[in-house]
Amino acid sequence: MSQTLPHGRVVLTSNDAAAHAVMLARVRAIGCYPITPQTLIVERLAELVAGRDDIEYANLESEHSMFGYVIAAARAGVRTFTATSSQGLLYAHEQLHRASRERVPLVVVDVNRAVFAPWSIEPDLTDSMSQRDTGWIQLYCSSAQEVLDSVLCAYRIAETAMLPVMVCAEGFLLSHTSEVLELPDQDTVDAFIPEFHAPADWLLDPDTPSTFSAMPEPNDYYAFQRNVAAAMDDARGIVEAVASEFTSHFGREKIAALELTGNPDADTALVAIGTIADSAQELVDGNDDLLVIRVHTYRPFPAAELSAALARASYVSIIDRAAAFGSLGPLGADVRSLELGHAKAAVNFVCGLGGADVTPATLRWAVKQTRSSGVQGGLAPIYVPEGV
Secondary structure (H helix, E strand, O other): OOOOOOOEEEEEOHHHHHHHHHHHOOOOEEEEOOOOOOHHHHHHHHHHHOOOOOOEEEEOOOHHHHHHHHHHHHHOOOOEEEEEOHHHHHHOHHHHHHHHHOOOOOEEEEEEOOOOOOOOOOOOOHHHHOOOOOOOEEEEOOOHHHHHHHHHHHHHHHHHHOOOEEEEEEOOOOOOOOEEEEEOOHHHHHHHOOOOOOOHHHOOOOOOOOOOOOOOOHHHHHHHHHHHHHHHHHHHHHHHHHHHHHHHHHOOOOOOOEEEEEOOOOOEEEEEEHHHHHHHHHHHOOOOOEEEEEEOEEEOOOHHHHHHHOOOOOEEEEEEOOOOOOOOOHHHHHHHOOOOOOOOEEEEEEOOHHHOOOOHHHHHHHHHHHHHHOOOOOOOOEEOOOOO
16 A cells, blocks of 8 residues: 655655655656665655556656656646666666657656766766757756655646756766655645646647657747747746745745855855855854855756855855766866956866765865965866875
C-alpha cells in the first residue's frame, strides 16, 4: 500500500526530499530508470505510489526512453516527473533539446555526478553544465530543504513559462546526507500549485488530430527557436515572482537567482554554485571584506543581478565544479562576460571534479591567488592543484 506523507520537521536526504516534493505536487506520470546516485529518488517514489491507481509509474529501458515517456505524458496533459544522473543525462541529450523546443513543462531532478572517463560515482556539475544550452531552466541547490522547495517551485515555473526545469543537487554531498527540514502538508502545497491546464492547441488529442514538430520552412523554424529564447527571458521574472510567493506562502525564504552572504560593499567577491558556495560562506566569519555569491538560478543566467552584486568588487574569484576543456569554466565564462572593467582581477578556478575535496582552505587559496594576480584574468581557468 502507498505510504502517508509526513509533514512538519522531519529528517530526510535530498533524494527523499525530492520524492516527497513530487508526491506533494500531485504528479500523475513518473518515468523511471535508476542510476547512482539518483536511484533512491525513484525507489522512494515506487514505495509512495504503490497501490495507487491515479499515478502511472513506468519502468523504461533507458534514460532516452524515459525522457520520451514523460514528454509524451506531459503532452497528454498530465503533470510528470523523472530523475537521472551523469551518463543517464548525457544519453538523453537529444530529448532535452526536444523538450524545450516543444515547450514541454517537465520537471527533472539531476543528482550531479562526474562523467566518464574514468568511471566515477562522485559529484561534480559537468553533467548538467554540459546541458546548459538545451533550453532548460536550471536551478542548483545547496541543501535538502532547497531541493524540496525548488521542486515545488519548479512546477509553477515550468507550467507558467512552458519550459522544462532541471533541479540539480550534488550526489552524496546532498543525495545521501540527512538533515532536518520542514515538509509542508498537502493542503498548503495544493494552495500554492494549481492544477495543470496546458494550452488546448498544444495537447495531443486523438479527437483533434494535429501535426507537431514537422518539417517547417527555415523562417518558421527560426521563429520557433526565437520563441524559446523569449520564453527563457520571460522566465527571469517568473522565477523571481514564484520565489517571492513561496516565501510569503510557506513562511520561509526561497532564493530566486542569487544568495548573497557577507559585505555587499566588499572589495573581494567569490562566486560559486551549490555546496561549494555553502563552504565559502565559512570564509565570511571574521572577514568584513568578502562577499560570497551563490548562484541558484543558472539558466536563465542572472546577468543583471550578478552585475549589480559585483559592482563594487575589485577582486572576483569564480569557482567552477565543472570542466569546459579549451575554455573558461561554464560559470567562469558567464561571469567574465559581464561588464567587470572596474575589477582589478576576475579569475576563474576549476576544482572539486570527481568529488575531490573543496574545503574553506581551498577557497581561501583561490581568493589569495586572485588578490595577488594583479591581472584581469587569463583566457583559461586555473585548475586548483590536488590537495589544496
